[in-house]
Amino acid sequence: MIPIKLTLRNFMPYRDNVPPLDFTGIHTASICGDNGNGKSALIDAITWALWGRARGKSDDDLIHQGQTEMAVEFDFAVGQQPYRIIRKHALPKRRRASGQSSLDLQITSDGSFKPISGDRISETQRKIVDILHMDYDTFINSAYLRQGHADQFTVADPAKRKQVLGNILGLSLYDDLEKSAKELAGKRATDKTMAESAIRDIDEQLTGKPAY
Structure with a gap:
């Protein structure tokens, strides 16, 4: 994934x-600057745009203080193909209500961006993960070392480390192949059982057939 352009509105310290x-x-x-100047917030903006997650904070907490909505637009390329993600979130209008979020995924075609979002945010999110071949946990354990979390991968439990390494190395392909092989073997076993049953039925019919 190659970043191309990042645009922020009311995200964390940025108005x-x-x-x-x-x-x-x-x-x-x-990226240099004093603590609190918003250096990490730029990475948070990218991870929030891509995966809807940023340093464990809720979407409401990411909105700039005093504002009611925020948006992050992130252009990036995978291979030679550019994409654009626009993620937005607004505070709830009533207490104890949920905020409103939206997620748009676009792809360049013939020089312009065209939408390829799913019907729901969850569907669009799955498309993004499929494009990146990486989820948030894989990213923060491989490509991004957060302040104070440099040992996050080493202290993770064995199952989590296996999952992260599998995502990085693309080992899920072999899981898919194993699943397909088992499904095919099951179908072949079912076909074999049905064929054997049909043969037995024919044998029984032939056994009871009178001789001429």
Whole structure:
């Protein structure tokens, strides 16, 4: 996944007057600044756009103080194919109600972006994970070392480490192949049983047939 452009509105410390962050032509970057200046928030914006998660905070807590809604637009490329994600969230209008969220996934075709979102946010999220071949947990355990969590992978339980490594190495392909093989073997066994039953029925019919 190659970042192309990040646009923020009312996300954490950033208000609605932030110019887009253009990554075009940047191969290595160092983001410097004092604590609390919003360096990590830029990564949070990317992870929230891609997976709807950012350092364990709820969507409501990510909205800039005093504002009622936020949005992150993130352009990126996988291989040579550019994509755009637009994720938004608004505070609930009534107490004890849920906020309103939206997620749009677009792909470039003939020089313009066209929507490829699912009917529901969960469907669109699955499409994003399929495109990236990576979920949030895999990302923070492999490509991104959060402050104070550099040992997150090493302290994870064996099952979690196995899952992360499997996602990184694409081992889920072999799980899919194993599942397909078992399903095919089961179908073949069923066909064999049905064929043997049919043969027995024919044998019984032939046994009872009078001789001429």
